Amino acid sequence: MDRATLDLDFVRRRFPALAGRQVFMDNAGGSLTLASVADRIHDYLLSSNVQLGASYAVSAQAGARYAEARRRLGELVNAPSPEEVVLGPSTTLLLRLLAQSFAPSLVPGDEVVVSRVDHEANIGCWLALEAAGARIRFWERDARTGELALEGLEALLGPRTRLVAVGHVSNILGSIHPVRAIADRAHAVGALVCIDGVAHAPHRAVDVQALGVDFYALSLYKVYGPHMAMLFARREPFLRLGVANHFFYGPADIPGKLEPGNASYELAWGSAGVLDYLEDLGRQVLGAESTRNGSDAAPSARASREAAWQAIAAQEERLAERLLAFLRERSDLTIVGRPEPDRALRVPTISFVHARLPSSAIVEAVDPHGVGIRFGHFYAHRLISDLGLHARDGVVRVSLVHYNRLEEVDRLIELLAPILDGRSVARPETQP
Numbered sequence: 001m002d003r004a005t006l007d008l009d010f011v012r013r014r015f016p017a018l019a020g021r022q023v024f025m026d027n028a029g030g031s032l033t034l035a036s037v038a039d040r041i042h043d044y045l046l047s048s049n050v051q052l053g054a055s056y057a058v059s060a061q062a063g064a065r066y067a068e069a070r071r072r073l074g075e076l077v078n079a080p081s082p083e084e085v086v087l088g089p090s091t092t093l094l095l096r097l098l099a100q101s102f103a104p105s106l107v108p109g110d111e112v113v114v115s116r117v118d119h120e121a122n123i124g125c126w127l128a129l130e131a132a133g134a135r136i137r138f139w140e141r142d143a144r145t146g147e148l149a150l151e152g153l154e155a156l157l158g159p160r161t162r163l164v165a166v167g168h169v170s171n172i173l174g175s176i177h178p179v180r181a182i183a184d185r186a187h188a189v190g191a192l193v194c195i196d197g198v199a200h201a202p203h204r205a206v207d208v209q210a211l212g213v214d215f216y217a218l219s220l221y222k223v224y225g226p227h228m229a230m231l232f233a234r235r236e237p238f239l240r241l242g243v244a245n246h247f248f249y250g251p252a253d254i255p256g257k258l259e260p261g262n263a264s265y266e267l268a269w270g271s272a273g274v275l276d277y278l279e280d281l282g283r284q285v286l287g288a289e290s291t292r293n294g295s296d297a298a299p300s301a302r303a304s305r306e307a308a309w310q311a312i313a314a315q316e317e318r319l320a321e322r323l324l325a326f327l328r329e330r331s332d333l334t335i336v337g338r339p340e341p342d343r344a345l346r347v348p349t350i351s352f353v354h355a356r357l358p359s360s361a362i363v364e365a366v367d368p369h370g371v372g373i374r375f376g377h378f379y380a381h382r383l384i385s386d387l388g389l390h391a392r393d394g395v396v397r398v399s400l401v402h403y404n405r406l407e408e409v410d411r412l413i414e415l416l417a418p419i420l421d422g423r424s425v426a427r428p429e430t431q432p
Ligand SMILES: Cc1ncc(COP(=O)(O)O)c(C=O)c1O
Pocket: 028, 029, 089, 090, 091, 092, 093, 119, 121, 122, 167, 170, 171, 196, 198, 199, 218, 219, 228, 229, 379
């Protein structure tokens, strides 16, 4: 047995939506929410939903809960301190605020590197800095591999480079970018690094210290939580950013200077349930292992989370291999991304196009059978333009996560095979 085998019954019980008939394979769009997250939101709203900052007991309790949520979310990315964790409604908005606050430090001719592979959330906000005199340099894909290559970045970096913005994982290709190496190269020329971690965070542990990044954003609604997002901002560059809040906030007021207006306190409190889940899952994985090995030392919360992520990666690799093996075999399909499932190089966000059928036709033929996949550009608009795929309705994307079962992948394959051959599939009598 693989060292890190997930107990899928244990996992799936935590996501009540999985009890229904719908199969969920649009997880990169948004993952299902943990029951424990929903319970925490419910509890917060019914017991401590008052305005923070007053001296009476319930307000103090609400403030303490929000502080605790921020601390826990900092643990999710291994932030050195909670002040380096900015909370907000979405990654798109947090990156907009970040770029806006970065603008005053620019002088004309300063350069910002963005990629053409990424979701627009980490591109457009930096392009807006052209108004402040920034020169935008595009990191193009390597012509041979179709992926971002470090040599391409190296050719762009120089004494005027102020920031490199790139995704940790492409939400179309599924490829994992070498963030530590990117950060090292950027830092070597004195530039900062801003990583969009949204497509990575549901799949692997994030350690902003090990990655050596300055800014790292992720959306909790794709990591089994509610619709909110967080941005890690390393203290030293954070202190140098401008203020995106009222005049009485100063540059030293972190994280508040990047958090205008009231936050969704209940969602932040709920989000901490993601960490509880990872720790439970890790203890379960390690427990099964220690029973086998005869050891009984209680693992730390961090070791538990680490074990959970490893087991998640192993499960995801199994799922990816099953689907990629089918896609590789078909001469009428092109996999848009790496054809191999290697967990060190890709996540199970798998895109493909058919030689004749538009992507929309494939997805719409699958829909009535209760398997949720998706087509489109997924806001990686520039990548889909570069690939010439807008006219094909973008790619078909199947985005799996650890709670998917191999049987679900088999069900999708069973549906895809005739659809791709242009044969019709009998409609089910009942919809999910
Ligand atoms: C890779 C990536 N980055 C950023 C975003 C934007 O996240 P949000 O909806 O929180 O703004 C998405 C959302 O789909 C995404 O997939």
